[in-house]
Amino acid sequence: MELLKEARNGNKRAIARLITLAESEAEEASHALQQLYAYTGGAHIVGITGPPGSGKSTLTDKIVKKLRKEDKKVAILAVDPTSPFTGGAILGDRVRMSDLNLDEGVYIRSLGTRGKLGGLSKAVHYATKILDACDYDYIFIETVGVGQSEVDIVKTADTTIVVMVPGLGDDIQAIKAGILEIGDLFIVNKSDRDGANRLSIELQMMLDLNAVKSEWTPPINMTVASKSEGVDEVVEKIKNHFVYLQESGELTVRRRQRLETEIIDLVIQKLTTYMTKKMSKEGSYEEELNRVFNKETDPYTLVNKMLNESLK
Amino acid sequence: MAEKLIRVLVAKPGLDGHDRGAKVVARALRDAGMEVIYTGLRQTPEQIAAAAVQEDVNVVCLSLLSGAHNHLFPKVVQLLKEKDAGDILVVGGGVIPDADIPYLKENGIAEIFTPGTPTSKAIEFITSHVQ
Structure with missing residues (x-):
């Protein structure tokens, strides 16, 4: 496999080619993915999430620059939403990271969420595996943390960073969305703005209410990413968290769990693809739908029938 | 489900702070179902070529209003070739005199879209020329 070697x-x-092929589930990619799996496991995978405009890309840019000074190879997967209406997307995270374009030790890839059928988690999964096998020391996955699929992505990381900014009523948002549970590290960015201290205190109070379930207490860091303030401390905390994961044995536990969900996800996606194809090939599907619509039969009978027929 | 999705890099090379046109094009391409990666302002040809390679795009759209197109556009094409990415389609747009267009085409720019071109024309060109 020439491409894999290259x-x-x-x-x-x-x-880049390999990621494209994997993303579109091309034949060539599946062979490469099978081969490269043996080389994975060396990278520290860091998820960064937070509301739009909270400064995730700027923060990532600064964190990566710091890591580059230590000569670490870094990859960034920047995820932006795909339009559910046209299937198109504008991926603009690179704008904040253009200094990194020419750095040989940095690879940046923008991914669209591509809508339904768990397309996003699949693309991120493949891309992460490829980059991991290509010896990147850190892989950052940046997503807008508003939907279930984004939360799922972040769950695949070793370390999850939640970025917040003052002035969005985030204290209440935080309890609503359940992001308090997924963060290993919290950042109050744009902390030179009014309300940053209050947000930090409220966050601390919320975190104190979490049921104690691990040795790791998620720290809250104040940053002004645009001025690089507080970034060194964040990098320090990212590393501390990884050391904690290794020493406590939690890394093994998390990665084992992740493997399980990944495999189930992939099976479900393959099944969905298979079923959708099969159903659209056999013309009877439209007819059956009409029958259900006209109350000649019911949806549940149809579903059972379809399932039984395809599992034969 | 290997549906082919066209990925496009929309880039602003050189010292030119006006990206309204680039944004209109980016939006139009998005609405045509493409994945558009926008680089932001004042990029060097080297930055653009590097981004195009990392993003594995099918097309690079260059937008320039400063007059430096004869220098910057061919430079991007040349850098892509050096990076073994000469198969990426490069098109240009902006305030470009008719007299310069033949020179640009000779130097690897597949098509030039000047002010007043309907976005549908650019979309059609891209869709029919992407391999």
């Missing part, structure tokens, strides 16, 4: 040698064109 990619593992650090050829970014080859890495």
